[in-house]
Amino acid sequence: MLDIRELSVGYTENISGRKVEILSRVNLSIAGGETLGLVGESGSGKSTLGYAIAGHLSGLEIQNGSIDTKENPRIALVQQNAGQALTPTMSIGRQLNEVLKYAQVKNRTEKAFELMEGVRLPDPKSLMKRLPHQLSGGQQQRVLIALALARNPEILVLDEPTTALDASTKETLLELLAALQKSQGFAMLIVSHDLGIIRTACAETAVMYAGAFVELGNTEKIIKGGHHPYTRALVEALPHIEERLLPNAIEGTPPKPGARPEGCAFAPRCLYAEDKCRHAVPPLAPAQDTKVACFFPLVDLRKTSTAVPEPGEGKERLLAVNNISVQFKQHGGQIFKALDDVSISLNTGETLGIIGESGSGKSTLLRCLAGLQNYSAGEMILEGAEDFDRPVEKRKRATQRRLQMVFQNPSTALNPNHTIERILEIPYALYEPKSSRSERSNAIRRELDLVRLTDQHLIKRPRELSGGELQRVALARGLIARPDLLLLDEITSALDVSVQAAVLDLLVKIQRSVGCAMILVSHDIAVMRSISHKLVVLKNGRIVEAGLTEQILSHPKEAYTQSLIKSAKAITA
Amino acid sequence: MMAFLDPISYYLADKIYYLVCTAMFITMVGLVVIKPSRRLLGRIWRHWNGRVGLCFIAAHILISVFGPWLIPHDPYTQFDLGEIARYYPPGLEFPLGTDDRNRDFLARVVSGGRAAIAVTCLTAILAISWGAFAGIFLTLMPRWVDGVVMRIVDALISVPWLAFLLLAMTLFAGARGFSFVPIVGFFYSLAVLRVVRAHATTIVALDYVTAARARGHRISWIAFHEVLPNCRDVILVELAMRWTWLLLAFAVASFFGLMVEIPAPDWSLMIASSRTLFLSYPYLFWPPVIMLSTLVIGINFTADGLAKAIGLDRRAADMV
Structure with missing residues (x-):
């Protein structure tokens, strides 16, 4: 072929x-x-x-x-980002019709329905009238596949077909492709x-x-x-x-x-x-x-992975979130509960993992902690800070300093106009306004060393660094404040596996040397298992299961957790 | 000496004009000498409209800076030419002839852009700084503030600035030329505000702004350190683009006799007075037309080249 x-x-x-x-x-x-x-x-x-x-x-x-x-x-091509590959101003029906017209199909409406049913899209009649942004990521991906199948391809090329999808959606999509x-x-x-x-x-x-x-x-x-x-x-x-x-x-x-x-x-x-x-x-x-393609191919199997240390002794309570709720008003006046009666607690030096599919409210919870999101009920307590329940701009500098956040995509989390030195200097100057120039540059070098970057990175700008290096800079920016709690929002999901492994390794080492607690949000169970001590499973804004990571992952009680683990296992090497 | 009906304005305009021209001359030399800007200049040069624009602008700057030294006559002197009362045709003594008062037309054409360039340059700077400032801050404000202000801006954009200009000129009779600066500057800043705000909304949605907020920075700090540097390209192009529109606006006002007044030399005024004669005395009509249009086209094309060189689509910016 x-x-x-x-x-x-x-x-x-x-x-x-x-x-x-x-x-x-x-x-x-x-x-x-x-x-x-x-x-x-x-x-x-x-x-x-x-x-x-x-x-x-x-x-x-x-x-x-x-x-x-x-x-x-x-030959048909299914592009990487389904959300961007569809024309945003054209309904799904019109986009299908356009491709079918080009393929010189006669009964275009019939064929369009056939294709939509072929990729197992529910209720094709109403979907046809909708615009791409009114569909979920999984549905968009299926529409893209339907478009690719319109000409009965002999070869189908799929570029990263599942990157934007949840584990369970991934699994069904791969089954669908096999069946087709x-x-x-x-x-x-x-x-x-x-x-x-x-x-x-x-x-x-x-x-x-x-x-x-x-x-x-x-x-x-x-x-x-x-x-x-x-x-x-x-x-x-x-x-x-x-x-x-x-x-x-x-x-x-x-x-x-x-x-x-x-x-x-x-x-x-x-x-x-x-x-x-x-x-x-x-x-x-x-x-x-x-x-x-190697002169000396490997023969024997070896395994040299290292175990993750448990948190040290002498733990004290650091953070408690009790029965917190967040509500959004939607277009029709309906109330959507992004978080519903969620409670978590965390000790010093521990790592808490929050896992859930997209829309489960895990990022909303982080935004609440960071003081970027108002909540309607419940309380948040950070030991030794009275003003933690307020929005971030009303917290004292000392409280702001104790909590730092690292984002999913390092290329949008760092200002492209600043040098790496400036990026690291800004938070230090904010929290240590009276520091001298040499103190600042010492602190910057200390953090760079901690995340294993060198002096020569200082004068560079974000676009000159690779994704892994950028995420290290973003980590250093959070660590330079010497926070008690580091909030990590999907920080490895935009990285290659080899870089992800390096960042996970770095997190464990940082925790050992700096001793800060971490909250790690992710949709990847394997990542959770490798570094988090405690785990919270979120679904539709509610806690499904919470406890020690090892216990939950080896003996999940709830059906939802079991299904998450099962679909993750199904598509993990 | 200038016999000008609005002496304060023209005096100021004359001084500012020299300032602007010298600044532009220095900038031009600087752009060629300093390496990164030479690279930018090179990228503008790569597009044909950037090339045309840069040539026109360079010619204008050279004429403005060196022209007055090379021309023997003063734009205000009226010559007694004996039997020919006025409209002396082009010749050796007067390369572009003389006008209705037998003044050297070449001298008048060379200095005819002074008031326009000085006043519009000030206006453009005012419009851009105020528009960009407000546009960036609006995106960082709570959503309802943004909504209310933008509706007011929409309403104001629909009001013609010429009416306000007339009103202001009758109120401040002393320096009426310069009443152009705040009035038209304000109305033009509304368009700048919308363009900059549209760009800033995409910046504010990015994680580095959220990160700055989460660290506890104030809104004014975020505006100047995180958002403004990333809007620089848009603001630069807006400045160049608005300047051309302002030159045209000034020409319109001057054509109606609202800005520069007889006998001060001004291109649009010259066009206004010779427009009935342009078949019999075309040499009095075409030079100011060419000067005005080459300046406007020059700045406009350079803005176009600049936008392409830094990867902005001007058509998209124009639509906002």
Whole structure:
């Protein structure tokens, strides 16, 4: 169906005329009905390959090799962000109609209903009239798939199809794709950084690094015992859902296109690299049960993850939230309860995890604690602060200082106009207005050291740093105030798994050295298991279950918690 | 000496004009010398309209700064040319001829933009600073304050500024030229306010502003340190764009005899007085028309190039 030979895709630099490769010499073939997964960290070229197959090169050029298909292949692409891929001002029905018109289908209304039913959208008649923003993320993703299926594709390329979705929605979407593939027989290419969904959906997997395949083979074999050091490192960077272990981070960062090293691209980060690796590029060759691009493929299985320490002795109560409720008035005058009678408590030096699907009120709870959200009933007590129940601008400076917040997306949480030095100086100058210049710069260096960044980052601006480095800066910005409580809002969900592992490791180390308590909000159970001591499960603004993390995850009492764990296990490697 | 009916205004305008021209000359040299701005200039130059705009503006600045030294005559001197009473045709002595009082027309054309440039430059700065300030603060205020103020702004935008200008000129007869600055400045700032506010709302929704709030910073601090630096590009383009509109507004007011008065040289006034003669004496009509339009087009095109160079879409900004 699709045969790619020695494909290199890249661009030519404007001034120097130098050719820069994004994909280098990729070989690939898929037959109808097959599913191939492409995994790798961001910048590995996996999306570029997906888009190149779909014929969307947008400014890039094919520098070498070819993409062979049969004549006039029907290839459909499902883009990454469903919310942005749909035209916001056109109803779903009109968008479907437009695509069907282009596909020269005659009974367009009938066919549209058929497609909507095919992707199992409820009540297609009323959905047709709605605009994209009136649909949930999962529904938008299905509409996008329906649009892609309108021309009966032979090859379906899906770019990160599940990133914006909850665990249970992910599971149903992957089931749907499998069922559609069975009935229509198209070949599928799933591009994702999430090994979990690749494992669920794809029989074959290609692991990409720096624009090339490093390993290709059966998905189970790659995940259980990959032979390339990078594959192994990637799998070990995943948080464990079954055991309380910290995942292993991969040191260093992937090379940028145009700055790739001579020899094996992974060699600078590889624990097993030898001289040969630094001079020659290893070809993709069969090794035991997979194809590996490595001179020294790994054979034995090893596991070196470290256990998470329990909080130290001598704990005192730090925070108590009693029966708090938050209400919003909706358009029709209805009252929507974002939080309903929620109580939590936290001791010094502990980590509390708050888990729930989107819309469960977990972010609202954090905003309440930060004093950014008014609540209608209940009380909040922070030991040693009388003004904690007020909004943030009415709290005393000393109280404001005791509580710091870190956000989900570091690229929007840091002002792009400030240097890293300025970003760290602002909170310190706010809480220590009388500090001298040398005190400030000492404090800034101390925090940088704590989050393992160096002096040379000080003069840079956020756009010059990678996602992981930015999140470290954001952490340092919170820590420079030396808070008693750190609020972490999904801080790893925008990061690659290897970077996520490094940030989780950092959090544990910070807690050990600074001793602050943390509240971690996440939808990822495996992340919770690796670092949080206590856990609260939220659903529709109410607490479903609360207690020690280990207890809840190994013996969940409530049906909702059980289903969360089950769907997380189903799509976790 | 200037025989000008509104001497205070014209005196001020003359001084400010020299200030503006010198400042622009220094800026022009500075832009070329300093490296990052040279890069920006280079990026403006890459777009054809930026190129045309920069050329026009450079020509205007050179003419304004060096013109008066190169031309032998004063714009106010009336020459006795014997048998020809007026409208002496272009020649060696008077390259653009003379006007109805036999004054050197070239000298008048060269200095004819003074009042316009000085007054509109002040007005543009006032409109931008006030509009940007209010626009940014509104986004940080509670929602009901924003709602009330914006409805008032909508109402005021529909009022013609010319009516208010006439009213103010009758009230403050002393320095009427400069009553243009606060009145028109205020009305133009409303449009700036809407554009800047629209941009600032996208900034205020970002996490770094929420982070600043959660740390406990005051609203004024957030406005100046977190929001304003990220609105700089929009404000810069607005400044250049509004200036062209203000030049046109000034020309309109002057054409009706509201601003600069006879015998002071002013392009729109020259156009007004020679518009009935332009078939018989085209050399008295076209030079001021060309000067005024090249200045307006020059600034407008440069603003366009600037917007493209820093990645803003001006058409989108215009619609707000």
